[in-house]
Amino acid sequence: MSEATTPALPEPRADVIHDIGYRHYDGPRLGRSYATRSLFTLSLRGSFGLGRSVKSKILPMALLAVICLPALIIVAVSVYTKLSKYPETASYPHYLSIMQFVIAVFVAAQAPVALSRDLRFMTLPLYFSRPLTSRDYVQAKFGAMASAIFVLTGLPMLIMWIGSMLASMDFGYNLEHFAYGLVAAAFYSLLYAGIGLVISSVTPRRGFGVAAIIAVLLISEAIAGIIYAVLHVHGHASGAGWALVISPSSLVATTVDWLFGLSSRGDGPHVPSDLGGFVFLAEILVIAAASFWLLVRRYRKI
Amino acid sequence: MSVIITDNLTKRFPRVTALDRLTVDVQPGVVGLVGANGAGKSTLIKILLGLAPATEGTARVLGLDVATEGGAIRERVGYMPEHDCLPPDVSATEFVVHMARMSGLPASAARERTADTLRHVGLYEERYRPIGGYSTGMKQRVKLAQALVHDPQLVLLDEPTNGLDPVGRDDMLGLIRRVHAEFGISVLVTSHLLGELERTCDHVVVIDGGRLLRSSSTADFTQVTQLLAVEVTDKQSDPTLDTDKALLEALAAAGLTAKADGGRVLLVEIKGEETYDLVRDAVADLGVGLVRMEQRRHHISEVFSYDQAEEETAHV
Numbered sequence: 001m002s003e004a005t006t007p008a009l010p011e012p013r014a015d016v017i018h019d020i021g022y023r024h025y026d027g028p029r030l031g032r033s034y035a036t037r038s039l040f041t042l043s044l045r046g047s048f049g050l051g052r053s054v055k056s057k058i059l060p061m062a063l064l065a066v067i068c069l070p071a072l073i074i075v076a077v078s079v080y081t082k083l084s085k086y087p088e089t090a091s092y093p094h095y096l097s098i099m100q101f102v103i104a105v106f107v108a109a110q111a112p113v114a115l116s117r118d119l120r121f122m123t124l125p126l127y128f129s130r131p132l133t134s135r136d137y138v139q140a141k142f143g144a145m146a147s148a149i150f151v152l153t154g155l156p157m158l159i160m161w162i163g164s165m166l167a168s169m170d171f172g173y174n175l176e177h178f179a180y181g182l183v184a185a186a187f188y189s190l191l192y193a194g195i196g197l198v199i200s201s202v203t204p205r206r207g208f209g210v211a212a213i214i215a216v217l218l219i220s221e222a223i224a225g226i227i228y229a230v231l232h233v234h235g236h237a238s239g240a241g242w243a244l245v246i247s248p249s250s251l252v253a254t255t256v257d258w259l260f261g262l263s264s265r266g267d268g269p270h271v272p273s274d275l276g277g278f279v280f281l282a283e284i285l286v287i288a289a290a291s292f293w294l295l296v297r298r299y300r301k302i
Numbered sequence: 303m304s305v306i307i308t309d310n311l312t313k314r315f316p317r318v319t320a321l322d323r324l325t326v327d328v329q330p331g332v333v334g335l336v337g338a339n340g341a342g343k344s345t346l347i348k349i350l351l352g353l354a355p356a357t358e359g360t361a362r363v364l365g366l367d368v369a370t371e372g373g374a375i376r377e378r379v380g381y382m383p384e385h386d387c388l389p390p391d392v393s394a395t396e397f398v399v400h401m402a403r404m405s406g407l408p409a410s411a412a413r414e415r416t417a418d419t420l421r422h423v424g425l426y427e428e429r430y431r432p433i434g435g436y437s438t439g440m441k442q443r444v445k446l447a448q449a450l451v452h453d454p455q456l457v458l459l460d461e462p463t464n465g466l467d468p469v470g471r472d473d474m475l476g477l478i479r480r481v482h483a484e485f486g487i488s489v490l491v492t493s494h495l496l497g498e499l500e501r502t503c504d505h506v507v508v509i510d511g512g513r514l515l516r517s518s519s520t521a522d523f524t525q526v527t528q529l530l531a532v533e534v535t536d537k538q539s540d541p542t543l544d545t546d547k548a549l550l551e552a553l554a555a556a557g558l559t560a561k562a563d564g565g566r567v568l569l570v571e572i573k574g575e576e577t578y579d580l581v582r583d584a585v586a587d588l589g590v591g592l593v594r595m596e597q598r599r600h601h602i603s604e605v606f607s608y609d610q611a612e613e614e615t616a617h618v
Contacts, residue, residue: 021484022418022422022484022485022486023418024453024486025407025411025415025452025453027407027408027411028406028408028411029377029405029406029407029452030406030407030408031377031406032373032406034403034406034408035403035404035405035406038403038404039404042400053391117389121386121387121388121389121390122383122385122386122387123387123388123389125381125383125387126381126383126387126401126404126448127404128353129351129353129376129379129380129381129383130376130377130401130404130405130406130452131373131376131377131405131406132404133373
């Protein structure tokens with residue numbers, strides 16, 4: 001088409017790459033808090049495999065599906081049979097304590113992903129030679145892991161709550177229990193993120209991290225369950241509750257029941273007394289805070 | 303303006319003194335920091351980045367105090383570590399964009415600067431492939447790119463030629479020259495090979511055991527350390543003659559400074575072009591065969607042994 005006009009002077013061709021040399025950057029530099037936020041977003045997306053390979057999406061997405069599916073079924077059944085109320089033993093906070101193994105597997109699989117890559121490939125010095133401090137790094141990673149667990153635990157409860165409105169159930173009751181559920185989700189997020197990240201910060205090998213987290217979360221659960229049962233059978237019902245201090249999931253479940261006066265699952269585990277309730281609540285918060293502090297200490301010397 | 307100033311900088315660990323009252327003044331340009339392994343190079347870089355506190359003394363980078371303004375320094379400085387630091391499962395583009403954002407660049411600027419920087423360090427189509435498949439030379443370029451992506455005023459390069467073959471080494475050294483000459487970024491580059499820094503740097507600082515051994519412009523350095531290695535055969539007609547000793551005497555008579563390096567090699571100080579002729583004539587007069595005559599690629603240990611030898615002669 002340019003042949004038709006045939007200009008006297010050759011026009012500069014558009015398809016030539018000109019070496020314009022080095023250009024300096026004089027745009028904005030957004031500093032530490034922006035870098036921390038970017039790392040947070042990236043790590044949060046990374047916990048679900050977003051922005052990473054298809055292979056790394058499979059497990060977190062499958063777990064998300066597994067934890068949501070029963071909620072969808074409950075909603076479907078409730079809507080279909082026109083239930084006026086979800087069965088309390090399987091709704092909101094109690095739903096999470098039933099599904100707690102999914103949370104444990106998610107943490108075991110994804111907490112090492114958040115930390116071990118940077119340790120194994122020695123990428124940390126590149127972060128810390130930038131404005132970001134080691135504390136910012138820990139904040140971003142801890143925040144991202146806790147948020148990822150919160151998404152995982154919050155989503156099925158959101159589904160139930162929306163379902164409750166579709167089935168025209170009691171709005172106030174469902175909103176209230178949805179809120180209790182979110183508190184439980186927040187407890188799970190802080191506690192599990194703390195435990196998972198502290199363990200994975202110790203080893204650059206992902207496999208070790210996965211195994212260690214699974215061991216701590218599920219075996220502690222089993223041991224607590226056995227001790228509880230033994231004491232219960234031998235008539236130490238009030239003291240039996242103390243066995244739960246070593247099990248993260250029972251800790252959250254019983255503390256939430258106590259905090260909001262929910263009748264726990266019939267004769268199931270519950271806090272040993274009001275004092276026990278306070279101790280359990282304090283334990284959750286102390287473990288979360290202590291693991292953050294340990295992580296900050298761990299990353300200071302790099 | 304000085305890029306780096308240290309004053310009596312000392313870093314003591316419980317068992318070793320990594321830096322011992324180091325006082326240097328580094329001007330803009332390409333500056334080489336030479337020292338054997340464990341000489342304190344990496345410790346110095348850590349202190350300059352504000353990541354480790356000095357035990358005593360002060361240091362300023364780009365006019366900023368390392369003890370109190372570490373964050374501001376790290377915004378303006380790029381760092382390329384000695385060791386591997388690249389995740390193998392992401393592409394160079396993804397990785398450098400991420401590092402640009404960690405330096406505070408907005409997402410769009412980070413992508414633009416990444417494309418520019420990777421092109422400048424010589425990575426083209428391969429930048430979209432995972433880093434795991436790169437050669438050592440390409441990985442070194444990615445490491446350099448992440449140090450340059452936020453357009454720093456100074457880059458600290460820790461052993462950038464480590465693990466490279468001779469061609470890769472020359473490419474990297476050429477690139478380092480360009481970082482200053484074309485990009486206008488000052489460079490502090492460490493190495494344990496003095497020879498390669500002589501060709502690249504304007505100024506060389508030599509440290510050993512955390513102490514400053516020498517700080518001078520490359521021109522001064524070359525004068526002091528230009529050496530010619532000479533090796534000759536035994537004399538066939540008179541095998542008992544110590545030809546090395548005879549040659550040393552002949553060279554001394556010709557007005558050259560030479561010494562044996564312990565083996566069969568004689569090291570002759572190069573005074574100028576005529577040195578080569580004088581050596582050739584001395585060998586020819588002696589009637590021995592010349593096995594080799596080559597300019598020495600100085601290893602840092604030679605500079606040390608030279609200095610120690612000089613000190614010893616001074617004491618005697």
